Amino acid sequence: MKVTKEQAEQNRLALLEAAAQLFKQHGVDGVGVADICRLAGLTHGALYKHFSDKQDLAAQAFSHAFNVGHARASGAQAGRAPTLERYLRNYLSPRVRDDPADGCPLVATACETGRQGEGLSQSFAAGFLALRDGLAATLATDGPTGDRQALASVYVAALVGAMALSRGVAKADPVLADEVLAQVHAVLGAWPAAATDGE
Amino acid sequence: MKVTKEQAEQNRLALLEAAAQLFKQHGVDGVGVADICRLAGLTHGALYKHFSDKQDLAAQAFSHAFNVGHARASGAQAGRAPTLERYLRNYLSPRVRDDPADGCPLVATACETGRQGEGLSQSFAAGFLALRDGLAATLATDGPTGDRQALASVYVAALVGAMALSRGVAKADPVLADEVLAQVHAVLGAWPAAATDGE
DNA sequence: TGTACATCAGTGAACGCGCGTTCACTGATGTAC
DNA sequence: TGTACATCAGTGAACGCGCGTTCACTGATGTAC
Numbered sequence: 005m006k007v008t009k010e011q012a013e014q015n016r017l018a019l020l021e022a023a024a025q026l027f028k029q030h031g032v033d034g035v036g037v038a039d040i041c042r043l044a045g046l047t048h049g050a051l052y053k054h055f056s057d058k059q060d061l062a063a064q065a066f067s068h069a070f071n072v073g074h075a076r077a078s079g080a081q082a083g084r085a086p087t088l089e090r091y092l093r094n095y096l097s098p099r100v101r102d103d104p105a106d107g108c109p110l111v112a113t114a115c116e117t118g119r120q121g122e123g124l125s126q127s128f129a130a131g132f133l134a135l136r137d138g139l140a141a142t143l144a145t146d147g148p149t150g151d152r153q154a155l156a157s158v159y160v161a162a163l164v165g166a167m168a169l170s171r172g173v174a175k176a177d178p179v180l181a182d183e184v185l186a187q188v189h190a191v192l193g194a195w196p197a198a199a200t201d202g203e
Numbered sequence: 204m205k206v207t208k209e210q211a212e213q214n215r216l217a218l219l220e221a222a223a224q225l226f227k228q229h230g231v232d233g234v235g236v237a238d239i240c241r242l243a244g245l246t247h248g249a250l251y252k253h254f255s256d257k258q259d260l261a262a263q264a265f266s267h268a269f270n271v272g273h274a275r276a277s278g279a280q281a282g283r284a285p286t287l288e289r290y291l292r293n294y295l296s297p298r299v300r301d302d303p304a305d306g307c308p309l310v311a312t313a314c315e316t317g318r319q320g321e322g323l324s325q326s327f328a329a330g331f332l333a334l335r336d337g338l339a340a341t342l343a344t345d346g347p348t349g350d351r352q353a354l355a356s357v358y359v360a361a362l363v364g365a366m367a368l369s370r371g372v373a374k375a376d377p378v379l380a381d382e383v384l385a386q387v388h389a390v391l392g393a394w395p396a397a398a399t400d401g402e
Numbered sequence: 403t404g405t406a407c408a409t410c411a412g413t414g415a416a417c418g419c420g421c422g423t424t425c426a427c428t429g430a431t432g433t434a435c
Numbered sequence: 436t437g438t439a440c441a442t443c444a445g446t447g448a449a450c451g452c453g454c455g456t457t458c459a460c461t462g463a464t465g466t467a468c
Contacts, residue, residue: 005429007444015444031315033232036421049424050445058422104317115314116230118303118370125374132368133379148393154386157365161387162357165364169309169331171317175324180332187353188360194347204462206411214411235454248457249412257455 016054017068018044023061024069025105028112032062032120063123069109070131078138088142092193095163096185101170110135111167136160145196162188215253216267217243222260223268224304227311231261231319262322268308269330277337287341291392294362295384300369309334309359310366335359344395361387 007015022043026035037058041048055061077094078086086094094100100107110131113120117128140156147155166188174181206214221242225234236257240247254260276293277285285293293299299306309330312319316327339355346354365387373380 005445006431006442008431012444030318031230031232033230034315034318037423038420046444047446048422049447052423053444112314114364114367114371115311116233118373119229119233122374125372125376129372129375129379132372147390148395149389151386151389154390157383157386158361158390161364161368161383162361163364164368165313165360165362166356168313168317168367169360169363172313173324173328173331174317175321176328177324180328184356184360187350187356190348190350191346191353191357196347204412205409205464207464211411236456237453245411246413247455248414251456252411 015044015046015050019046019051019054019061020065020068023065024109027062027065028069028104028107028109031116032058032113032124033116037061059121059123062120063127066109066113066124066127066131070127070134073108074131074134074138085141086138088139088144089193091139091142091159091163092189096166096189098170098182098185101167101174101181101185104171107167108135111164114164114168132160159192162192214243214245214249218245218250218253218260219264219267222264223308226261226264227268227303227306227308230315231257231312231323232315236260258320258322261319262326265308265312265323265326265330269326269333272307273330273333273337284340285337287338287343288392290338290341290358290362291388295365295388297369297381297384300366300373300380300384303370306366307334310363313363313367331359358391361391 019040023035023040026040026043029035037051038048040061041051051061055064077090095108095111104112110128113124113128117124136153136156139159140152143152143155143159146152147158149155166184170181170184173184218239222234222239225239225242228234236250237247239260240250250260254263276289294307294310303311309327312323312327316323335352335355338358339351342351342354342358345351346357348354365383369380369383372383
């Protein structure tokens with residue numbers, strides 16, 4: 005049965021939301037399209053009216069999730085740029101570690117993006133650049149190499165890596181998992197680059 | 204048909220090697236047990252004479268791959284401890300990025316370990332601790348928080364994160380992928396903690 | 403050393419199941435007149 | 436505004452396929468005598 009344009013667009017968004025949540029929780033390879041459609045309240049056939057295939061859905065869901073999260077994180081009060089401390093708190097929280105669906109898609113899909121299609125890689129690269137730029141703007145000084153962008157790359161890498169490591173060890177050693185997040189938070193917040201940070 | 208004890212042990216190692224290689228390339232969820240057994244030169248039934256299930260194989264293959272790689276990286280000449288620069292070169296090389304089978308299992312499975320069983324998480328945690336200790340021993344000074352272990356955690360997180368990010372953007376933007384590795388290499392090698400490094 | 407036989411690593415057919423994708427069909431929407 | 440009808444988002448059965456695991460069987464190994 006046909007459906008109003010507004011309803012169709014709403015269904016498309018529901019598919020994106022459901023896909024983003026499940027992909028972040030279980031990985032692209034760990035979720036079936038039927039699960040996604042069920043969570044969105046549709047049957048699996050409908051998916052192919054909005055997306056060409058699972059890879060296309062993954063790429064668009066990544067962009068959607070990143071943009072939503074980025075807007076929420078960096079613009080609670082519009083125009084007020086977030087501080088470095090705010091980035092560290094958002095990224096390195098144990099709550100987010102234990103609930104990947106709430107976290108950044110950059111962390112959730114970092115290791116498997118290389119194994120997926122080029123579309124997802126493009127969304128991933130755009131997300132990385134946006135996060136790196138956002139972080140660079142919060143840094144008080146240039147890094148040891150006199151290159152603020154390079155320093156921001158290190159910060160993004162450390163944030164993503166710390167969360168991935170924390171999640172990886174969590175089942176075997178929850179104490180270590182918390183320790184890693186706390187250590188990286190403390191060190192990244194205390195570097196000279198952050199010393200003159202306003203907050 | 205039965206087989207000599209030596210042959211059986213050799214087959215077990217072949218399964219571990221094949222599993223490590225394929226898991227690193229395609230992820231645990233991205234490889235079938237039949238593929239692993241085929242690469243090891245056996246049929247899929249044989250696997251269950253050596254490992255209780257796929258999760259058990261994943262956990263043991265991780266430990267095997269990590270120990271082999273760690274020994275090779277840190278002990279080419281036995282007793283000679285590797286320098287920080289050596290760690291950076293090993294971990295952040297574009298060659299390893301393009302051939303995950305040759306790389307560290309910590310990077311390859313970081314993001315998906317949280318979704319797998321507790322056995323893999325235990326192997327993963329042991330690998331993380333070993334790498335963190337190895338790196339801590341190469342650092343010339345404590346970090347800004349006066350805690351050398353915390354600084355080593357940041358280094359491991361940055362190495363793992365940088366490689367994951369580089370692999371993620373590689374398909375969409377190969378130049379950016381190389382840039383990230385070079386930037387992280389430069390910054391981590393130039394921190395005060397590395398300033399008095401011997402090499 | 404020679405023989406009889408229990409052991410068990412490896413084989414390959416079979417299991418039930420879920421995968422991604424296709425497609426003929428449905429029927430409310432939205433448009434042309 | 437009222438009517439006829441083309442559009443197309445959504446449905447659900449069906450496709451071929453590969454998944455992880457089980458199990459009856461094979462036959463060389465390795466041991467007990």
